[in-house]
Amino acid sequence: METGSRRSCSSPAAGRLQTGLRAAFFIVSLRWIVLPATNAQSAWEVTEWTTGARATFYGGSDASGTYGGACGYGDIFAKGYGVQTTALSSALFNNGYTCGACFQLRCDSSNCYAGSSITVTATNYCPQGSFGGWCDSPQRHFDLSFPMFASLAPTVVGVIPVQYRRVSCSRTGGVRFMITGNPYWILVLIYNVAGQGDVRSADIEGTNTGWIQMNRNWGQNWQSDGPKELVGQTLSFRVSLGLGGQSKTFPAAAPASWQFGQTFEANGGLNFT
Template structure:
């Protein structure tokens, strides 16, 4: 399940990919009840500020859930509920995914399906004819470089907020194309 986070939690996109365990703790009005249990969600977007009620406005900590996720916490008619939350490890199936976008003079890579802490703090790319190149965060988990790497096999190194790093060597062979997704190693 995915969630949008308020700006206070999203931190300029740095929390993108992080996992949170959330549980309803009280409903401030009416006779509605929180449902038992908790859910684990992945941060994938920024909750827009200025929405009705200001729930996404800083400094509030808010999880903007779609109804299929929300209904695990409380009846959908509850609207907004108080929750307790904590960061948890992300459990993923398969390897880290790298969606390569751009053109010959600008490469943008969406890094997703990241296990462990989930939130990526650094990405490097290595072409078969180059050294490791530190990529720049564009937004969320979109990472960019202006280095021309067309026609080279690609390796990626991903570091998460807990300082752990995993390398995926030779994940894309030399005939990769923009728009393709490749699967690498996992935490």
């Protein structure tokens, strides 16, 4: 089975940091009063503006090169994420559990556009061992799509200090479930998740079964190893998010006629808030 891509970094161009470089630490802002992350919060959990990160970019000016990725979304345009995406360093990626979460970033540098800020979804991983160790733990780094970086600063800058915080994700329509696998092994990609966005647990239920706990395979792909009994049954899902632990049930999300390779949207556009 194909697994998520792990992006690698290229070496810097002479005289400046190369675009696409995975950066690391953060310069404290002099413009805003910023609350630092507390010891009780992990890097990916902060909801107040916090220091300690940098941003670079990768891919083309149209965000080409950002498809695929370690979160399992594949074609991020078809999935509704567009160009508003980022890859995360290890400290933020949380072994893939942060996939789907939304972050707001703002820049504090004379090289940035005054008052600029962006909101992006985590869709990829900036790997350990990248050039210069920019994405190694405990560095906090956002490797943005080209258009998102260009919204904060001229791309010739290459790397900028940013402040960041977790924010609620805004999505169109309901949570979506893409079902792949075979009668003996089922894999469900859960995406288009609003609210906190990062799925931490998932259960599946057939018409004639109880709830079956699913295990995270990679990114936001969740698997059940005993799906033979689920074939030909209407499927419901129960999904819990990470930050705040909000949980919601999506009844009869897939009809009894479902087939592997199909995607289903929650009835009535049901989603998190």
